[in-house]
Amino acid sequence: xxxxxxxxxxxxxxxxxxxxxxxxxxxxxxxxxxxxxxxxxxxxxxxxxxxxxxxxxxxxxxxxxxxxxxxxxxxxxxxxxxxxxxxxxxxxxxxxxxxxxxxxxxxxxxxxxxxxxxxxxxxxxxxxxxxxxxxxxxx
Amino acid sequence: xxxxxxxxxxxxxxxxxxxxxxxxxxxxxxxxxxxxxxxxxxxxxxxxxxxxxxxxxxxxxxxxxxxxxxxxxxxxxxxxxxxxxxxxxxxxxxxxxxxxxxxxxxxxxxxxxx
Numbered sequence: 001x002x003x004x005x006x007x008x009x010x011x012x013x014x015x016x017x018x019x020x021x022x023x024x025x026x027x028x029x030x031x032x033x034x035x036x037x038x039x040x041x042x043x044x045x046x047x048x049x050x051x052x053x054x055x056x057x058x059x060x061x062x063x064x065x066x067x068x069x070x071x072x073x074x075x076x077x078x079x080x081x082x083x084x085x086x087x088x089x090x091x092x093x094x095x096x097x098x099x100x101x102x103x104x105x106x107x108x109x110x111x112x113x114x115x116x117x118x119x120x121x122x123x124x125x126x127x128x129x130x131x132x133x134x135x136x137x138x139x
Numbered sequence: 140x141x142x143x144x145x146x147x148x149x150x151x152x153x154x155x156x157x158x159x160x161x162x163x164x165x166x167x168x169x170x171x172x173x174x175x176x177x178x179x180x181x182x183x184x185x186x187x188x189x190x191x192x193x194x195x196x197x198x199x200x201x202x203x204x205x206x207x208x209x210x211x212x213x214x215x216x217x218x219x220x221x222x223x224x225x226x227x228x229x230x231x232x233x234x235x236x237x238x239x240x241x242x243x244x245x246x247x248x249x250x251x252x253x
Contacts, residue, residue, distance in 0.1 A: 060164060107208075111196070
């Protein structure tokens with residue numbers, strides 16, 4: 001392993017939409033600063049955009065009324081591979097995963113299609129009553 | 140981070156709507172409200188000044204599409220985007236919405252000819 005092998009890890013739990021989105025974006029900024037990447041680093045911009053989409057979905061649909069369990073979030077860089085993991089207690093979302101990019105005049109329905117095309121891998125699994133998301137990009 | 144939206148009238152009478160912050164699932168309603176106010180009260184020629192927008196997601200983009208539909212539905216209505224940052228341009232290109240939204244480097248350029 002070369003001497004420039006960089007690692008970074010960030011963990012958080014959150015419950016509210018604004019708070020959660022702030023934490024997701026802050027984690028990317030901390031990664032940027034820790035690894036000396038520029039503000040306009042394209043790979044990181046693409047990853048942050050995908051993270052905003054999945055994170056926004058998780059925070060709006062992943063906390064049904066009466067469910068107190070927070071969203072769990074981990075961001076990990078190992079060498080050139082950046083992985084974000086999110087888990088939520090929402091309904092299963094299998095049927096949304098294969099959505100294509102909608103027509104120009106549609107106001108909604110782009111999030112998952114965007115995230116898929118921005119990442120090297122977008123993983124989803126239903127684990128008991130949890131949704132588990134895995135976002136992977138090689139920087 | 141909440142989205143703040145300021146509205147001002149340019150010298151040529153066009154309304155400039157300037158959001159500041161993240162135009163995302165949390166911030167999109169503020170832009171929608173501001174556009175609704177403008178369309179209700181003014182001639183529907185609008186420039187959205189994106190210079191203060193640090194990040195856009197698909198819901199934020201949806202609010203701009205909603206504005207575009209609303210404005211183009213009015214006689215003489217026109218909407219232009221000005222000064223999007225790199226992340227916003229990436230999202231517009233990825234969704235091919237750059238073919239629908241003319242965007243300009245500066246507000247002054249966007250105002251020209253409106």
